[in-house]
Every structure is written in C-alpha cells, then in structure tokens.
Amino acid sequence: MHQEDTALGLDRRQFLQRTGLAAGVGAALPLLGMAGAGAMAAASSSADDPDQLFKDGQFKRAEQGYRRRLKESADNAHAAAQIGYIALLSNRFADAEKFLKRAVALKPDDEFSLYQLADCYVRQDRLPEAVPWLRKRGELTGSPTDLAHAKLYETIRGTPWQVHGPQRTRIPFLGLEPLPHMMISINGTQPRIFQLDTGATTAGLSMQLAKEAGLEVISESRGSADGQQFTMYYGIAKSVRIGDLEVRNAPVHWNEADRPDLPDGTEAHGTIGTVHFYHFLTTMDYGHQQFVLRRKTEANLRRFRAEVARLKGDVLPLWLAKDHFPCTLGSLNDFGLSSKERARPHAR
The missing domain is CATH 1.25.40.10 (Tetratricopeptide repeat domain)
Incomplete structure (x- = not known):
C-alpha cells in the first residue's frame, strides 16, 4: 500500500x-x-x-x-x-x-x-x-x-516541474527485480539507485539522500507501508536529473522507512512514480530494459504514435485515477468481454 x-x-x-x-x-x-x-x-x-x-x-x-x-x-x-x-x-x-x-x-x-x-x-x-x-x-x-x-x-515559488534538456533521453535499467531501477540525481548529488513504481507519486527519497541533497522540510504527515509507520517529510528539490533531462523546482518527499534490498544486496535510495511520469511522454520498456522520457509536446506525441504504428502495436486508452493508478481495459479469460467479443478468436 x-x-x-x-x-x-x-x-x-x-x-x-x-x-x-x-x-x-x-x-x-x-x-x-x-x-x-x-x-x-x-x-x-x-x-x-x-x-x-x-x-x-x-x-x-x-x-x-x-x-x-x-x-x-x-x-x-x-x-x-x-x-x-x-x-x-x-x-x-x-x-x-x-x-x-x-x-x-x-x-x-x-x-x-x-x-x-x-x-x-x-x-x-x-x-x-x-x-x-x-x-x-x-x-x-x-x-x-x-x-x-x-x-x-x-x-512553492515560481513555475514547478520545469523541464530542461533535450527532446528525449533513454536510461538503461540496472535490473527489473523487485521493480525496475536506474540511476537518478537529486540536487546535483552523486546519482543513486531509484526504483520505478506506479504505486508511487513524486520522487521519494531515503533520509540519508534527503540530508545529502540539502532538502528543507516544509511540511510533514504520517505514512505507512509494509506494516511500517513513519513520518513523511515534504519539500522541494531544485533538481531531479534522469539521464539527460532535468526537472527543476520539483516537489519531493522522504521518510525513514526501511526499503527492501535489490537482488544483489544493493540498497535503493528512492522511488519515482506517476507524478514524474506524466510530465513526460514516458515509456517503461521492459523488452529492451530501458526507461524513455520524451518532452510532452504534440510533435513528440505524433512521432510516438507513428513509431507504435510502424511496430504494429496495440493502442489502448490509459486513464490516471487519483494520482497513481494508471488504468486501462482488459479481460481475464472471458470475464470482461461481451458475447460478441467472446465469439471472436482474437478478442483476448
């Protein structure tokens, strides 16, 4: 949760x-x-x-x-x-x-x-x-x-979520378990391992990284995850850098919760989720084990759609419920299909 x-x-x-x-x-x-x-x-x-x-x-x-x-x-x-x-x-x-x-x-x-x-x-x-x-x-x-x-x-002062850098960037995943993870830098710090999580919102950091990045506590609340109770701290990062793209003036949060180690024993220092994702045209490419960010412009959207068409990919609607529930339509066996769709051999 x-x-x-x-x-x-x-x-x-x-x-x-x-x-x-x-x-x-x-x-x-x-x-x-x-x-x-x-x-x-x-x-x-x-x-x-x-x-x-x-x-x-x-x-x-x-x-x-x-x-x-x-x-x-x-x-x-x-x-x-x-x-x-x-x-x-x-x-x-x-x-x-x-x-x-x-x-x-x-x-x-x-x-x-x-x-x-x-x-x-x-x-x-x-x-x-x-x-x-x-x-x-x-x-x-x-x-x-x-x-x-x-x-x-x-x-917050000034424009939040200011995007700087090229039109797109590709960042390799370091691994896929337990979640895809890659290197991200906060406020110019040495890049650390962050996990991508559609159950997360803004960038969430460890207490150690928040201190190293010089983040100031603006507000706080209580939170819980995996049976842990902890204090959530909220602040504003001057810079969140992923690959060649940088987001400035970005709301972030951090807490003292224990995070599970990665399979090789490495510790992840944060998570990043859907609030960051929707500021870009974002692709989580599991097949090529990479994360792709494109600036959210009509021109880039046209290129993206053309690329999907060339690959003969399926285009599905995607709705964002609350702030971190990406939802689409689907079926399990015959559940979720009309009788007409069940009769089609490729309806699934």
Missing part, C-alpha cells in the same frame, strides 16, 4: 471498487491528448444507467447519461461530480474544473470531488490553486496528508 492511501482511508482494492476501474499498467504513458479515450472502451453494457456504464469503463456513454440527468435536474451533485471525474480521467481539465466546482458547490462535504478538484489543478502544475480545496478537504476529513500538501503547494 502506498503511504498516501491510508490518509485517504482507502486501500487499493477499496479505491478501485469505488471508481469501478480495473487496474492495468500500460508499457507507455502518453498522457497527452486523451480526450477521446472513453470511446475506445472494449466492454459493452446493455444498461442505460450511467453508473453501470461507468463501472463497465464506457466513459463516453456514461458521461452522456450523466449530462442528461444534470439537464433534467440542475442540482444533481452526483451527476456533476461524475462528469467532472470522467473529464479528469481523460485530462480534459476545463470540463473537469467546471463540473467538479459545480459538484462541490452543490455538495460542499463531497470529500471525493474535493480531492479530484485539487488534483485537477495539480496535474496542470497550478499548485497554488489546489491549496484551498486540499485544505478544505483536510479540515473536513482530518487528513494530515491533504494539509501537508496544501502547505507544500502554497510555499
């Missing part, structure tokens, strides 16, 4: 049950221009209920149903919240902001929508605008994590 899940009162299974999403991590994370992804849903449902359609992953049809409900009843907070949430999953931030604001205006104690609204601003690097919503949710729920992030985001 990731340390922030406990602060939200949700473990991974509970979160996925609540959202109706089945977690499936894709090899590539091109989280740019995903507005039409809901139309690609593989599962079909005969139900007209938008809540059921949402659970089935048919986001486009679900949104249409919620919009009809909201047109019929302008004070339907649930419909507004779901429209906003579907928009956020697909990075349609203008719609997400509009409908999530409407949802919390109609239902001010809607904890889930308050978090989604804050996350809508965080994903756009508009951190100060996330502060009042995080603080409101933190005060409502007593969540120290929300309050710690609110203090962190109101402290």
Whole structure:
C-alpha cells in the first residue's frame, strides 16, 4: 500500500471498487491528448444507467447519461461530480474544473470531488490553486496528508516541474527485480539507485539522500507501508536529473522507512512514480530494459504514435485515477468481454 492511501482511508482494492476501474499498467504513458479515450472502451453494457456504464469503463456513454440527468435536474451533485471525474480521467481539465466546482458547490462535504478538484489543478502544475480545496478537504476529513500538501503547494515559488534538456533521453535499467531501477540525481548529488513504481507519486527519497541533497522540510504527515509507520517529510528539490533531462523546482518527499534490498544486496535510495511520469511522454520498456522520457509536446506525441504504428502495436486508452493508478481495459479469460467479443478468436 502506498503511504498516501491510508490518509485517504482507502486501500487499493477499496479505491478501485469505488471508481469501478480495473487496474492495468500500460508499457507507455502518453498522457497527452486523451480526450477521446472513453470511446475506445472494449466492454459493452446493455444498461442505460450511467453508473453501470461507468463501472463497465464506457466513459463516453456514461458521461452522456450523466449530462442528461444534470439537464433534467440542475442540482444533481452526483451527476456533476461524475462528469467532472470522467473529464479528469481523460485530462480534459476545463470540463473537469467546471463540473467538479459545480459538484462541490452543490455538495460542499463531497470529500471525493474535493480531492479530484485539487488534483485537477495539480496535474496542470497550478499548485497554488489546489491549496484551498486540499485544505478544505483536510479540515473536513482530518487528513494530515491533504494539509501537508496544501502547505507544500502554497510555499512553492515560481513555475514547478520545469523541464530542461533535450527532446528525449533513454536510461538503461540496472535490473527489473523487485521493480525496475536506474540511476537518478537529486540536487546535483552523486546519482543513486531509484526504483520505478506506479504505486508511487513524486520522487521519494531515503533520509540519508534527503540530508545529502540539502532538502528543507516544509511540511510533514504520517505514512505507512509494509506494516511500517513513519513520518513523511515534504519539500522541494531544485533538481531531479534522469539521464539527460532535468526537472527543476520539483516537489519531493522522504521518510525513514526501511526499503527492501535489490537482488544483489544493493540498497535503493528512492522511488519515482506517476507524478514524474506524466510530465513526460514516458515509456517503461521492459523488452529492451530501458526507461524513455520524451518532452510532452504534440510533435513528440505524433512521432510516438507513428513509431507504435510502424511496430504494429496495440493502442489502448490509459486513464490516471487519483494520482497513481494508471488504468486501462482488459479481460481475464472471458470475464470482461461481451458475447460478441467472446465469439471472436482474437478478442483476448
């Protein structure tokens, strides 16, 4: 369990049950221009209920149903919240902001929508605008994590997540077990081993590396992982360098939790996860044992799609739920397929 899940009162299974999403991590994370992804849903449902359609992953049809409900009843907070949430999953931030604001205006104690609204601003690097919503949710729920992030985001000065360097960089994996790992430098320190983890968010460091990097504690909360309880410290790194690319003014966190050794006995000094990933067009290439970062531009996205087409790869929708649940559509044996799809020999 990731340390922030406990602060939200949700473990991974509970979160996925609540959202109706089945977690499936894709090899590539091109989280740019995903507005039409809901139309690609593989599962079909005969139900007209938008809540059921949402659970089935048919986001486009679900949104249409919620919009009809909201047109019929302008004070339907649930419909507004779901429209906003579907928009956020697909990075349609203008719609997400509009409908999530409407949802919390109609239902001010809607904890889930308050978090989604804050996350809508965080994903756009508009951190100060996330502060009042995080603080409101933190005060409502007593969540120290929300309050710690609110203090962190109101402290940051200048543009966060500033990317410097070439259009792309490739970094070899040192190994794949227990998680893919590679060398990363924080604030100009000697590069250390970091694990890639889609269960993580921003770069998370050991206490030793945080001290060496000269990080200042801005806020703190409590966290837990693998049965350990510990204090989470939050601060801002001047530099996070991966390969030839550097991110400046980046929020990070660190703690005193014990980390499992790598198979050769080497100690990992940190993890890096989806918040860092979605600032790039990111590929976790297990086949070639490498990590590829491309600047998130339309030109690079076109090149990436062309490369996938040449390799005859499958293109699947990818939605980011909360801040570290990359989700797509899939099936297990015949579960998750319509009768028509089950009849096709290559449906799996």
